[in-house]
Amino acid sequence: MDRVALRGLRIRGHHGVFEREREQGQTFVVDLAMGLDTRPAAADDDLTKTVHYGIVAEEVAAIVGGEPVDLIETLAQRIADQCLTHDVVREVEVTVHKPEAPVTVPFDDVTITIKRSRV
Numbered sequence: 001m002d003r004v005a006l007r008g009l010r011i012r013g014h015h016g017v018f019e020r021e022r023e024q025g026q027t028f029v030v031d032l033a034m035g036l037d038t039r040p041a042a043a044d045d046d047l048t049k050t051v052h053y054g055i056v057a058e059e060v061a062a063i064v065g066g067e068p069v070d071l072i073e074t075l076a077q078r079i080a081d082q083c084l085t086h087d088v089v090r091e092v093e094v095t096v097h098k099p100e101a102p103v104t105v106p107f108d109d110v111t112i113t114i115k116r117s118r119v
Contacts, residue, residue, distance in 0.1 A: 001090065004051050005033040011064035015075055018102055028064050028072075029097035030079060032056075035117075036088045051086050059083075072096045072112045080116040091117035 009030040014022050034051055041050035059082050069075055076096045083092040093115045101110040 001035040002038040003033045003035055004053055006053055006057055007031045009057055009060055011061045013064045014068040017070045022068055026100040030060055031095040033093045034083055034089045035091035051088055056083060072098050076112050076114045080114055084116060084118060
């Protein structure tokens with residue numbers, strides 16, 4: 001399985017369980033890797049036979065910048081579900097970073113990583 005990846009997508013969102021997070025928002029960072037067979041696209045040099053990562057990036061931005069959720073687990077699931085709507089994508093790994101999470105001790109990052117595939 002080949003992989004097409006997007007790393008470090010930075011999108012402002014209003015997710016979290018605390019009112020301050022919902023009101024002020026914060027930057028979320030998304031990494032994803034989509035598993036697919038790129039041979040048909042490579043053989044014909046044809047974008048329509050692979051996943052268009054520019055469109056995927058816009059879709060992810062719409063999800064993160066859209067309807068607030070409490071959990072980054074929910075956010076990651078919504079992103080994975082959207083990636084799997086692309087016919088050529090067979091599996092996806094999504095990491096959502098929340099570097100501005102309301103944690104009371106020094107930290108670098110909070111993340112959730114999920115892997116999903118077609119049944």
